[in-house]
Amino acid sequence: MAVDAPMRVVLADDSILIREGIARLLDEEGFDVVAQAGDAEGLMDAVSRLRPDLAVVDVRMPPTFTVEGLRAAMGLRKQFPELAVLVLSQHVETTYAVDLLGRGARGVGYLLKERVTSIATFMDALRRVAAGGTAIDEMVVAALMNRSQQLGGLDELTVRELEVLSLMAEGLSNPGISSRLHLSSRTVESHVGRIFSKLGLAPAAGDERRVHAVIRYLRGDTRVPPHQSLGTQLGSES
Amino acid sequence: MDIVDTDAGRAIPATAPFAAHRISVLALALWVGACALIAAGLAMLWLSGATLHDLIRGGHADAPFIAVIAGFLSVLIVQRRPRNPVGWLGLANALANATHFAANAYGVLALVHTQNSLPGGDFVSWLVTLPLPLAATTLVLQLLLFPAGRPVSAAWRWVVYLACATMAVAVLSIGVATWGRQGGGLLDGAPAASFGVLDAVSNATRLLLAAIGIASVGSLFLRYRRADGIERQQVKVLAYGFGIGGVGLLVGKAIGGDVGGWLEALSPLLPAAALYVAMRRYHLYDIDRVISRSVSYAVLTIVLGAVYLGAATVFAWALAPLSGGSSLVIAASAVGTAALFQPLRRRLQDLCDRTFSRASHDAGRLMDGYLRSLQEHDPGAGALRVAAAEALRDPTVEVGLWIQSTGTYVDETGAPLDLAPRLGRVVTPIDRHGQRLGVFVHEAMATAARPELLVATVGRAAPAMDHARLRAQVAIQLAEVRASRARIVAAGDSERRRMERDLHDGAQQRLLAAAISLRRLEAHAPRSPSSDDDAHTLAKTAEDVEAALLELRELTHGLVPPILADLGLEAAIQSLAERTPMAVLVDCTDPLVRYPQATELAAYFVVSESLANAVKHARARRAGVSIRNLGDTVEVEVNDDGQGGATMAGGSGLMGLRDRVEAIDGTLTVDSPPGQGTRITAVLPAR
Numbered sequence: 001m002a003v004d005a006p007m008r009v010v011l012a013d014d015s016i017l018i019r020e021g022i023a024r025l026l027d028e029e030g031f032d033v034v035a036q037a038g039d040a041e042g043l044m045d046a047v048s049r050l051r052p053d054l055a056v057v058d059v060r061m062p063p064t065f066t067v068e069g070l071r072a073a074m075g076l077r078k079q080f081p082e083l084a085v086l087v088l089s090q091h092v093e094t095t096y097a098v099d100l101l102g103r104g105a106r107g108v109g110y111l112l113k114e115r116v117t118s119i120a121t122f123m124d125a126l127r128r129v130a131a132g133g134t135a136i137d138e139m140v141v142a143a144l145m146n147r148s149q150q151l152g153g154l155d156e157l158t159v160r161e162l163e164v165l166s167l168m169a170e171g172l173s174n175p176g177i178s179s180r181l182h183l184s185s186r187t188v189e190s191h192v193g194r195i196f197s198k199l200g201l202a203p204a205a206g207d208e209r210r211v212h213a214v215i216r217y218l219r220g221d222t223r224v225p226p227h228q229s230l231g232t233q234l235g236s237e238s
Numbered sequence: 239m240d241i242v243d244t245d246a247g248r249a250i251p252a253t254a255p256f257a258a259h260r261i262s263v264l265a266l267a268l269w270v271g272a273c274a275l276i277a278a279g280l281a282m283l284w285l286s287g288a289t290l291h292d293l294i295r296g297g298h299a300d301a302p303f304i305a306v307i308a309g310f311l312s313v314l315i316v317q318r319r320p321r322n323p324v325g326w327l328g329l330a331n332a333l334a335n336a337t338h339f340a341a342n343a344y345g346v347l348a349l350v351h352t353q354n355s356l357p358g359g360d361f362v363s364w365l366v367t368l369p370l371p372l373a374a375t376t377l378v379l380q381l382l383l384f385p386a387g388r389p390v391s392a393a394w395r396w397v398v399y400l401a402c403a404t405m406a407v408a409v410l411s412i413g414v415a416t417w418g419r420q421g422g423g424l425l426d427g428a429p430a431a432s433f434g435v436l437d438a439v440s441n442a443t444r445l446l447l448a449a450i451g452i453a454s455v456g457s458l459f460l461r462y463r464r465a466d467g468i469e470r471q472q473v474k475v476l477a478y479g480f481g482i483g484g485v486g487l488l489v490g491k492a493i494g495g496d497v498g499g500w501l502e503a504l505s506p507l508l509p510a511a512a513l514y515v516a517m518r519r520y521h522l523y524d525i526d527r528v529i530s531r532s533v534s535y536a537v538l539t540i541v542l543g544a545v546y547l548g549a550a551t552v553f554a555w556a557l558a559p560l561s562g563g564s565s566l567v568i569a570a571s572a573v574g575t576a577a578l579f580q581p582l583r584r585r586l587q588d589l590c591d592r593t594f595s596r597a598s599h600d601a602g603r604l605m606d607g608y609l610r611s612l613q614e615h616d617p618g619a620g621a622l623r624v625a626a627a628e629a630l631r632d633p634t635v636e637v638g639l640w641i642q643s644t645g646t647y648v649d650e651t652g653a654p655l656d657l658a659p660r661l662g663r664v665v666t667p668i669d670r671h672g673q674r675l676g677v678f679v680h681e682a683m684a685t686a687a688r689p690e691l692l693v694a695t696v697g698r699a700a701p702a703m704d705h706a707r708l709r710a711q712v713a714i715q716l717a718e719v720r721a722s723r724a725r726i727v728a729a730g731d732s733e734r735r736r737m738e739r740d741l742h743d744g745a746q747q748r749l750l751a752a753a754i755s756l757r758r759l760e761a762h763a764p765r766s767p768s769s770d771d772d773a774h775t776l777a778k779t780a781e782d783v784e785a786a787l788l789e790l791r792e793l794t795h796g797l798v799p800p801i802l803a804d805l806g807l808e809a810a811i812q813s814l815a816e817r818t819p820m821a822v823l824v825d826c827t828d829p830l831v832r833y834p835q836a837t838e839l840a841a842y843f844v845v846s847e848s849l850a851n852a853v854k855h856a857r858a859r860r861a862g863v864s865i866r867n868l869g870d871t872v873e874v875e876v877n878d879d880g881q882g883g884a885t886m887a888g889g890s891g892l893m894g895l896r897d898r899v900e901a902i903d904g905t906l907t908v909d910s911p912p913g914q915g916t917r918i919t920a921v922l923p924a925r
Contacts, residue, residue, distance in 0.1 A: 015747045021754035028758065060742070066804045090742060090791060093801050094816055095809050114787050117753040117780065119761055143816035150821035 006032040007130055010050060012043035012069065013058035013088075022056065022116060029123050038062070040072035047076055047083065054130045058113065059089035059096075070096055077108065084130045088113040097140045098219060105171070105208035105215075109135035125171075134171030134211040141169040144218035153220065156198045164191040169214045173207045265316040268329045272305040275336035279343035286343070286351035294496065298426060299503030300487075301339035305332040307510045311517070318523045322387040325523075327376045334373035341365040345425045360420040367416055367424055371408035374447050375401055381454035381480065385472055385522060390461045397457070401450045408443035411436045455480060472516040479512020601629035601691045605698035612705055619650040619713065622706040626678055629695040631688065636679040638665075639707040641714065647677065650706050652713035655679075666696055668703045675703040720903070724836075727901040731839055734797040741794050749787050756780040802842050806832050810842050811863055818849050820858060826865040833872055836902045837922045841865070841874045843898060844906070844920045847891050848876035856880025856916055871904075872924040877917040884910035884918075892918070 009031045013019040016038075023033045031054075035046035039062045047055055055076055059069040073085045077100075084107035087100060097110045109129040115137065116122050125135035145166055148154050154162060167177045178188040196203050199217055204210040280302065283293065293299050312328025319325060341362050348359030378401050382389055389395050415436035416424055458480065462473040483505045490501030516522040608625040611617055627635040638647035638655045647655045657665060657679065664682045668675045678696070760776045763769065802810035808829035815822035833841070845863055852858040858880030866873045885908070886892050892908055895918075899906040904922040 015743070015751075017747050017751040018754075021751045025754055025758055028762070060800075065739070065742075066800060090746065091795055091800055093809070093813050095801065095805060095813065114750060114753070114784060114791070116750070117757045117784055119757050143813075146819065147816045150819075151823075152821075 006030055007054055008032050008034045008050070008052040009054045009056060010035045010037065010043065010046045010052045011056050012037040012040070012046075012061065012072070014038050014061045014065075015058075018058070018113075025116070025119065026056075026126075029119075031126075040068045043069075043072050044075070047080065051080075052083070054084045054086065054126070056086045056088065056126075059087060067096070070100065074100060074102070077102065083107070084132065085109070086111065086126060086129050086135065088116070092137045092140050094140050094143050094219065097136055098215065101134075101212060101215065103212075105134040105211040107132045107134075107208075109171070110140065111135060111137045112139055124176075128171060128173075128176075132208065133173065134208045136170050136211065136215070138166070138170055141166050141218075144169065144215065148218045148220070151220070153199075153218070157195065161191055161195050161198070164188065165195055165214065168192065168195075168210055169218060171207065171211050261320045262313075262317045265313045265325070265329060268333060269309040269313045272309045272329075272332040272336035275333075275340040276302045276305045279336070279340035282340075282343040282347040286347040288346070291496075294499035294503055298339065298342070299499065300506045301335040303503065303510075304506045305336040305339070307507065308332055308513070309336075311510060311513050314517070315523050319387075322523070324380055324383055324385065324387055327380045327383070331373055331376040331380070334369035334376065338366060338369045338373065341369075342426050345422070349422045349425070363422065363424040364413075364416055364420045366426065367412055368409060371405050371412065371443065371447065374451070375405035375408075378447065378451045378454045381451075381458050384458065384461075384476060385469065385516075390457050390464065394457055397450060397453055401447070401454075404443050404446045404450065408440055408447065411440040411443065415440055455484070472522050475516045476509065476512045479509040479515075483508030483512075601631075601694040602698050604629040605695055605702060609698070609702050612702070616709075619652075619709065622650055622702055625702070626695060626699070630678070630680055630691050632680045634681055637703075637706065638677040638679060639703070639710045640674040640676050641707075641711060648710050648714065650710055652710045652717060666692060668696060668699050670700045670704070675700060676707055720901070723897070723901045724903075727898055728836065731798075731836065738794045738797045741790060746787065746790050746794070749783055749790065753780055753783040753787060756783060798839070799842065802838055803835075806830070807838050807841055807865060810838075811845055811865065814842075814846055814849065815863065818853065818861075820853055821860045822849065823860070823862045824865075825862065828867040831867055833922070833924050834902075837872060837904075837924065840898050840902055840904060840922055841872065841920065844874050844895055844918065845876055847895050848878075848916075848918045851884060851891065852876075852878035852880050852916065856882065856884065858915070867924060868921075870924055871921050874920045874922065875917065877915060879915050881912065882910045882914050882916050883912040884908055884916045895920075 007030075009026055011019055011023055011026070011033055013022070013036075019036050019038075023036060026033050034050050034052055037043040037046050043055065043057060046052075055073070057069045057073045057076075059067055061068040061072075070087060070089075073087045076083055076085055086109035087096075088111055089096070090113050092110065092112050100108060100110050107129055109125055111122075111125060115125070129135050145154070145162065149162075154165070157165065163181060164177060167180060172180065174185055174188050174192065177183070178185045181188070183191075193203070201213055201217060204213045283298075308328055309332030312325045312332060315322065315325030315328065317325075344356075345359060345363040345366055348354065348356035349363060379398065382394065382398055382401065389398055455477075458473060458477045462470060462477055465473050486501050486505035486508065490498040490503075490505060492498070493501075513522070604625055608617070608622065623635060623637045626637060627633050636655065637650055638657055639650065641648055647657050649655045657677070662682050663679055666678045666680065668677065678692075678699070680692075756776060757780050760773065760780060763773055763776065765773070799810050799813070801813050806829075808824070808826040811824055811826070815824050832838070849861060849863075852861050856878055858878035861876060861878040864873075864875045866875075884892065886896060892906075896906040899920050899922065902923060904920055906918070906920045908916070908918050910916040910918075
């Protein structure tokens, strides 16, 4: 995707080695890495100062080396609604994905850190997020699908429809799905329509709303509010 | 010293019960004989028209008291200490006094009152003076030998021999000297007879005996100075009794008349009272300890009989001047005695209970019962304290058990016990063969009021104490092993965390950085047929590095799942359920509650291992996980619909789980009947 003004990125990771590696990669792929931060505070500072288009954030940062990055990312999303945020993590958990999505899936991504090495897919996800779309790691989606399937929530879907549902959950658009599965966009559209009617979901306008609805369905959270644990912790902090 | 058996390890004297019984009966018979002589004497004095007043003024009233009361105490001493001469000497003294009294009474009746109309009066008069040196000597010997039956030192042995020799000479000389003078002149109160050689000898022995008597009082004081502890108290009380009693006797003799007669009559009661106090308060001869209730009641009955007789006699005497000895008097005296008898009997029985201590008897039985119960079952930690509290009648009793290895006292559970001195608390040690077993810590007030309870309890406590001590020792060792197991598990956990951190900060970062570089190189490598091999190698290397990354990620996740530390048990279990290839229903009572780190980790491993087993070995299709917060504990249960038959043995990993759970004081139970699924329940501390 050629752009006139390169996309401005802030990068946060406590490891200089990784930070430098990803910065160089982004640089080569035509992004403008305007700042690098080693912790959440530096990240917040850089974002509020430089107002980048995109923040790429590692979950594990000082001082506790647990989920500082995730909390910082959620804070950023609240404070700067236009900012796209991609969270990278050594381990992915559906709980964190759902917490990160919050009320909407606009301009947000949550990927396993090692996805960085599949340059093409990573860049695809990065651009999707930067453009206001969603990127959820396939491992998160697989776990959600597994759970839902075991509990009988997806019994009526065909194998092909399950594939399409997975990609929808990852945040792919209909064209993205059709190119990934080598299907015509018309076929993809009809799959999507059937999936929604089989699952009893109202057709969603916009890819990111679709992601949100699908993930909540897979979580079994359609009737109860999404997992509140991280939100509660954040609430008590701020 | 065999005065107080507070060193509890000593075996109870192993006299054959039959022999002990025979000795008791013999002592009792001697005393009953003395009492009978006294009763007969009183009756004969009454028949010869003497009044109580005469009895008192004549200085005869001391003999009945000595024979009945001192004799009774002597019976008790003999029962408890058959080898101790003090008791036998007391009985001999009682018999001598009683013989003297009865012989004198018969003499009065036969020779004076009935004018020789009764047979044997002259011979009996000979028996009046004969027992007197015997009575004096046995009294002196008692003083010399009290309380253990040994002279105060080796040198004092000679005084004992001298006393015995003097007594023999006195009896012989008096016997021979008075043989020829049988008759009224030998009776009490008669004018002194002529002075023959033998009389001179007998008078000399009398003086000698008096001197030895003074020396014996001196020996008692010497003994008091040398003794310590409870023996000192025993001797002190007795010395007071004899001292005051002796002074009373001398003063009574000196002033004469009614007052002097009463003083003489009552003075012998003082040593007897002192003896009683020493028995009761200072456990003299442990009379208060071992004597059985039935024996004391038997004695009581006899005492009551004697008292009844005495009372009836006294009544008749007192009423004689009023009515001139009619049958009415006898009836009235019987009625009066009966009226007095009931409250007296109740008082005496009370006294008997308190003195011969039903409580201390019960205390001893309680401790014995506790020991016997050990043969049946283990009463558990704290049972000795309960038994001791009951026996000592002090609910605040603490049991301190001596742990040799650490040099400290612990309670029955093995917890350290603070023995720092506290106001109003007394520490009583329990030793065996000089080896410390433990202590009782109790209220000073409670045991001061009932010292006999302490003696009875302490005397039986050694085996129970030893058992409790060994039990506590095992408990301590078990606690040590548990603590070390917990430390091992905790060390393992912290090692897991350290490894996870090191891998994350080191190998994982470097490999990821390397993979990024390799992929960048691959992306920018020029495409040409000549570099196909290089490009292929590059791609292959990148894949290898990524495979290593994947393996590392799975390894570190297995070490310590990060979500567990971050969001707690419920989130971690949900995550586990999502990744398990079967239907897992998670039911959690308090999803947001955080438990101790060790508990969360143990619970997580229980669930992950159980789910893995359910998938791998049991071929289950569904599983349920429930986490119930029970306040002090959290119960984690995993059940599946698999084929069951899981056991702790073998490589199921359940053994390791149990070790981990028990290391933090939890329990793990496995219920897995073949063909009926598996239920694994762990109860873990929640605080």
